[in-house]
Amino acid sequence: MHMAMIQKILWDGAKERLRAACETLIDASQVISITKSPSADQRTEVEINGPDRLFMGDLLLTPFQWVTLMKNSQRPATSSKLRRIKRKVGEDPPFRPWEGSLIPYRFDSSLREGSRVAVVKAIRLWQENTCLKLKEHSHGQFSEGILFVENRHMCSSFVGKVGHVQNISISWPQCATVGLVAHQIGHALGLLHEQNRLDRQRHVAVSYRSLDLNFYDLVTRLRSDLLIDFALPYDLGSVMHVASMRSTKGGNVAGIVAVDPNYQWTIGQRKKPSFLDYKLVNLLYCADKCQTTLPCQHDGYEDVNDCRKCRCPFGLGGSFCERAEVQDGEELCGGELTAHRKDSFLKTPTDGSRRCSWLLRSGESNAMVHLQFVQLNMSCEERTCSTSFVEIKTGPRFDSTGYRFCCNRLPPRNHFTSVGPEMLVIFESGGHLHSEFALRYRSIQNQTIQTTTVATPITTEVEEMDGCPCSPWEPWGECTQECGGCGSQSRTRHCSDDRRHLCPSVQSRKCNFESCEGSKMIVNNGEFHLLFNGCCVGMQLQPDGLCKPSAAITSILGTLLNIGQ
Template sequence: MAENVPEKTRQKIRLALAIWQNATCLRFIEGGPDTDRIEFFDGGGCSSFVGRAGGTQGISIATPGCDLVGIIAHEIGHALGTFHEQARPDQSQHIAVHYSNIPAIRWNNFQPIGDDQAQTLGLPYDAGSVMHYGPFGFAADQFRPTISTLDKHWLFTIGQREAPSFLDIEAINRAYGCTGQCPTDLWCLHGGYTDPNDCSRCVCPIGFGGTFCGEVQPSPCGGVIKASPMVQTVASPDFPGNFPSDLFCVWLFRSPPKGHLFIEFVEESFGYPCEDTCDKAFVELKMGPDFRVTGYRFCCSSPPLMTFQSVGEEAVIIHNGGTQTEQRAGFRARVWSEKKWPVTTEEEEQISTETKWGNAVNGAEVSGTERARTTEATMAQTNGDGQNTTRGEKPMPTSQPPPEVPMPTSSSSFPSVMPMPFSSSSPSVMPMPFSSSSPSVMPMPFSSSSPSVMPMPSSSSSPPPPPSSNECSLCLQWSEWSDCSQMCGGCGRKTRRRHCPSAVSCQREEKRICNRMACPEGTNFLFNNGEFHLLWKGCCVGLFLNNSTAKGDGSSVRGECGPLENMKVLMSSPEYEEGDE
């Protein structure tokens, strides 16, 4: 980390690195001896190269403005090889970009990457990716969006900067070969996959848990609910009173065989803190079939006034209380199925509702079974009429079955989600052996030199401590910088070296990008000094043309090639002013 990065920001950088490290087979070594490395510095904005650029490549984290763990994780995602989610090759199937409200110099952040430069790794589009811009990213008029989701219910999901999504993590695990490290792949349910850091268990999508992702995700509230034609209600804790912060609840709903689930939010008292992106406190709805995809998120004071229908026999509601201090009531929802459970015994005919709080039901531990016999509802109670209610709310009539014809659903098929295509250029992390003929995001061959991050089989061991400044002081002075190996496009590197005692684990060679002016128009590759580089719009693959200026004769002067620049903050982070990152 550069000297101009304050200690508080360094701690957040380490937290962001830990998120990626703990969920993948990658290992980050602070202050390691490798030539190819990532350097965090305060460059006045938030920016990163896409994939490994070679040598010392910078990630700019400005303080204040970019010093949020989620934003730092976003920039690390770029260095690991992912583009922006909204720039996926299948962009047009999921969002509309309003270029008329975006400054032309920022269009490169929104333009879709071609299939010849990126791979989606077979993963779906993810509105909840940490790599996705929010609806007002780089807006010239901040009252008009720059991105609209084709499915309107995903509009408030895009742009979250809390942490990488399930699919963000899975993309990195696939691209770096982490998913192939276990000797046997487990039979994981609901889109889970074998944990590369613990081959005895599965990594589960949000909402699911258990060894094989067949159970509801453990939470102090929520549970498993068997739906039937009789309407049941669920609500956030203490509804209609204010829900406590820092409380995460998951409800897993199951319909009878060949049935569907129908969910309606009740408008009365619905309330969460208002944000352009619902990523602090919200209610999330997953209707399948792909539960890896981040669901519809809703916040503020107006619930969606429609009936949602599941694609299959399961659905999930997630309540995230966040760390908000604003007092809000949360949600209440009505749930039912159009099918009845088959009656085989008197026990199965009786669908009971039991209270669950702190993972206990009536004082007993709840077993996570695939076909739970009882209905678990957060702080639910049964009144004298056998109606399911939630503490603090009036019982809703349940004697009336839902309409015979189900109301229209939000969508019969979810567009799926995923982290941005993965760059075939290796970042400061050394992937498992990977074919250069099938890059994950961009056609950049992996370097054989050891980077600052390496895939390791286990997350239990701590990375070695960085070398001390006293130890590295035993090294001789750095040499002068060499000439740049290329003339344009940011493809070249300048190098300097120093001698260190053999017992000292300090950096001995440093390389940095040089000659970043874009190559003349029409130049598609560079081949000299024993190097071959592909160009895209005059820039080395992995870099982007960030600016160009028009001349009086109608021509333009080529700009510089550099990293993707991102927004310092989203409008959902009011504590900062918006600017370039």
């Protein structure tokens, strides 16, 4: 039986049990309204393929990769150093990079000319920004490489190198765009989806009750020894990140939203790979390319195609990424601006420039830059600002994608303060002549600027948004269950602002994590819970006797199907 059929049978057979299991997971505390479904040119590979055809929306998996994902969180995680050592000595990693930097490819005779054009453009993006060279092998026997084929219904790829010849499928015309093809090539190079990172909950909230069950694997969090991220920042603007997605259960509620609502129109772009997408591939394939170390600023790094210069984050330029990027032939567009205590204004360029960048610096010591939108009238994209937008990077890092805004919608939180003395503003017109914006900025004092970055604390179940115009939270209520991590408790607050749909007034979390002794189920307070090893479904028993939430939905599925036990 074909592996895809086996996977589907296993998945379908566990759906109802998995639905019950996931009901024990706390819902994300924030949702956002989506007024309409995306148009054809804004659909992602997941929406084109449908939710139940492929694992994680668009992945083709080998049997070994499938079983490994099913066992995702069954084994304790090791230190990052040990994981690197294991990979170096070849502990059969499920997702393997290609050997060397040269990857052959061929077009299948079924592939249409329009798809071939998109493939060539996507390959050019990866080649210009990494050390990889994808070379067409058009004649003779093709024994190893990527074969681009047409599929009437799907766009899909294997992850990493899986054999001799492996397919990337492109559905015509839905998938024949540069961004969607670049996404599939990213998979073939070894990249998984950004939202599957273990640290996703700091950046993206998931409302499981708003998602169709078939999408649950799409938001599974994977151990860091399965999803290699080299400790790079989470990037909501990655071409490998899922879009917000309208619920398939009906209604206008998104199941996947940015924790910081100002990032909502950044996630899900399929225009081109981000700076960190390229950097991740360079770390994976080109780490030893440059033997010299340059003093690159603003999180730039040595250019693997020319080690004498720095490769700079989008919007930055100069020999060492020390200044704002200036486009060729547009010397007056962008540059460095100094923020003072009095308000200054930054407006749309009047020379018809397509892209401009401004690096705002505070003119005072121990001070930050504060910015606010006064006007925004850009070309409108339905849910992701990827063509015409204004992007704000507040620091302290400048390599990850910033806040992006388009249309005529002002930011949900229209106050931006830099983390440090600098802020970057990027304007992309997308060729639209009537794109307009106006910003007000100034310098503000901060007596508590820290010289080190402090990690944001994470609670187990609550992915909280700050800065909401609400009253303080009431005390936590009583836990509904006594053990096993099955119970929940809630607290409330009053929100009376026009943004209250983005600010939760009720918050829930799990509680009482001690394991339940001698019982396989709990029936109490109108709730029914199954127990495994004294822990509620979705939890795992730890050596200290406490039940801990699983790192991913796949671990629940693996338990239900007895895979790898």
